[in-house]
Amino acid sequence: MAKGPDIDLENFWERVLKIHWGIEAVLSALPGELDLNFLAEEKNGAKCILKIMRNDCPEWLIKAQIEAIEHLNYKDPSLKVPKVLKASQGASFIREEDYSGNERLIWLQTFIPGKCYAEIKQKSTSTSFDVGVSLGNMASALADYKNESLVRDFKWNLPGSLWIKNYFSVIENAARLKIISKIVDDFKEILPKLSSLGQQTIHNDPNDYNILISGEKYQSLTVSGIIDFGDICVAPRVCDLSIAGAYIVLNNSEPEKMLAAFVSGYHSVYPLNTEEVDLVWRLLRMRLAVSVVNSTLLASKNPEDAYIIISQAPAWDFLENLNINEGLIKARLRNSCGMPVVEGADRIVDWIKKESNNFSPLCGTNLTNLEIKSLSVENTSVPQDPFELKNDEAKNIGFEITDQTNFWLGYYNEPRLIYTAPAFRLGPWKASNRRTVHIAIDVFADEGTELFAPLEGVVFTAEYRDNQLDYGGVIILKHTTPNNDEFFTLYGHLDPIFLSNLKVGDKIEKGQSFCQLGAPNVNGGWAPHVHFQLALTTDGMEADWPGVADPDDLSFWNSICPNPASLLNLKEIDCLYRPSNKKEVLSDRSKHFGGNLSVSYDEPILISRAWKHHIFDEWGRPYLDAYNNVPHVGHSHPRINQVALDQLNRVNSNTRYLHPSQTKFAKKILSKLPSGFEVCYFVNSGSEANELALRLAQAHSGKKGIITPDEGYFGNTTGALSISAYKFKKPNGVGQADWVEIIEVPDDYRGSFKKDDPDRAIKFANLVDGPIERLNLKGIGLSGFIMETFPSVGGQIIPPKGYLEQVYSKIRKHGGICIADEVQTGLGRLGDYYFGFEFQEVKPDIVVLGKPLGNGHPIGAVITTKEIGESFDNGIEFFSTFGGSNLSCRIGTEVLEIVDEEKLQRNAKEVGDFLISGFNKLKNNFDFIGDVRGMGLFIGIEIIRGDGSEATELCSYIKNKMRDNRILIGSDGPKDNVIKIRPPLTIEIEDAQMLLTTLSEVLEGTLDWA
């Protein structure tokens, strides 16, 4: 209804609200197709919804809506539906002429806070489960509300949807018309079944704008209301379920999982039967077809209204890009409700179990005593690159664990990393979900080993799939139980020789030899074995069964392809792989380790394998490692592994004996440092290195006092802790020693002098004057100044240029030594600079190196000048048993060479720049990103509240949400509100893109709470 030029619509109805309900409120219009809806807000903040029905709204419809809502509130006041607010005279609705003189029916409802489901960014299966629960509860309560007038035929009554056939002509796009025609044909097939179902009153329009969602910050979102009863009618309840389902599947990368969670939520409170569950998929598609035809029709009548077309985009997108198989989605929905995936599935499983030990042995001999060997992600290092199984590795799978008898079994439900083709990936990124879990049993034996049918069957498939790493020869047999239930067995990696005498439809007798194991050149390239899989249905898979499943979708795939052990006369439990149990590991850890050992993330990760900048958990789930700086040149670098093994095979001794590896390492480090550095000390850790650096400074200066920035961290040994304000200041910390002076961190975002102050470097540096004086006054004197060149735990701070130059000059003027802790910043991480002090254009007196130097092997190093080395050489031996071992020195040298040869410093620059500019773009979109800072792959993102203060909780939420999305980042800073990103230097642009996209999605999701 167009607003008249001289009428203020809101004012008009505000007056009506005041007269009839005695409520003085300001109205604002809400969207609606036919009726007028207003949000009414009183001065005291109270809100309600004023509904002015369309011009010709029949009285029975408003009465029915009111009755239904009152019925629901009476039956269960906890239902998430609005309440009807009666007018002053006690009426549930009133009549009033509108400004055009038409009589309108008007009523008032309570306001329910929340956002429309359609507008929620981070849709999760837990939210869709809750939508199911809420809808199920409502439908269950509506079941005994009877109203004859609601038995009605109108365009939104799903069983009567065939009306859209009359309007096919409005769909001009031929491909779209084909899609809609198919949906209509499929719908026609289920109509008899649909009309045989019982009927009840249903809401009939739980679309994504009528479901309101809300949630506490950091909690998962739940339904706060289901509104708009305008389409209420009598129909089978599965129509209500399917209508909501039609919107649950939109705009989602995993629509099947969302739908299954939703249906199971409904079923959990208002149990469905299998017939109903089987109808959901076709009904859901029909609802979407009605919706798009209806709006195309509307658009043809209102060509000026672009919104009509735009609003249909998600539905078309879903229908046009649908690659969900009906058979599988039915099975999935049934499984989510705890029903047999297909008719008879439970009987088949029982029968197979009962018949176990009576099946003919697959390989002609009893398999009971065969060893079962693990190819799991936890138990092997094959493939070396979990993103690319090499042909040689495939050919020799299990080679390292087989003995002379090449006859052994591979587990069911075992997560393996050998399935590396992109087809196993379930998303666009390397760290996207991936199918890893083997849902068959393998029998490894010599090529040519004959296979005998465990039971009678008919050939369903007999093919040769000659792609590398495919099945090679593959046979599927169809079997029938005495109960006439059908099931299937698959035999993969066969010699395709069977093709000459087997064809589809052939009968195979129990115990009949029907094929043999193929050699690698015909079996897909694998070590000879048979992949033996059972399936209770092929509906939706036909001959193309997934042999491997997503660990997060295992319950579904296990229900389609259960453990086939019984068919091999083996015990299921023996063939079932169980990875390390994370909960047990965690509980043992808390029993046997000190309580102050922390575990990252609310949901800890059990790391089983790693490669470059990806790690894998016990189920083979990949994670992008954007946090760990220890594996500087990448996790599990083959060159490091090879050098380590080689040196361990030769000799691993200490610095009391001569070995060229030690001097070679020293020369390599010195080649990266400016002239003047001549003496190296090798130790085992950053802590030990800093400890030694303090001793060097004290020996050279003859004084003890140390000045260091606040919030620093230098290690866990007593001396290193004493200078680590990040630790000693904590409530139960050791406190500040009298020989330690702290100065403010040169943080020009949050500190005393901000980015816009051109003199901030000098002003921060001047803060060192007082402490120098204090140390002298105390009679302790100044031995030196130590600083992480870019403070890391302090919040990934980049001190303003010129800062260190000023500080060093003041320190040196008072006889102090300047120590640069380059543990976090050294070795090329910063992209533009090999060391952080280069950016500051200073030359320290002592440089400390640590963790990245060993890529995981414990190494620390202290490098200084000849003079300082001489001051320390006081006749007492310096010896660190493992520091400078032949092994450490070879590894350290190798790390530095890899940084050079793989051009990792340049990579740090390129990927770092890409990330930082991406984070800055995000900063423009999200007010709670206060600052983005960093250099190369040393990056911090400061998360703030509206008032600029530190948003610790939000930062923790983001970190954990990123982990749930398979990306590891950390957090730090005095208030733990700075996201910390410092991946191995191997990270690539593609991974950075994943990080940016995912972070953006996570940040957008936080807007759902608003």
Ligand SMILES: Cc1ncc(COP(=O)(O)O)c(C=O)c1O
């Ligand atoms: C800057 C800095 N220095 C020293 C250390 C101590 O090294 P480590 O843990 O190898 O003893 C760390 C450790 O995180 C560090 O970040």
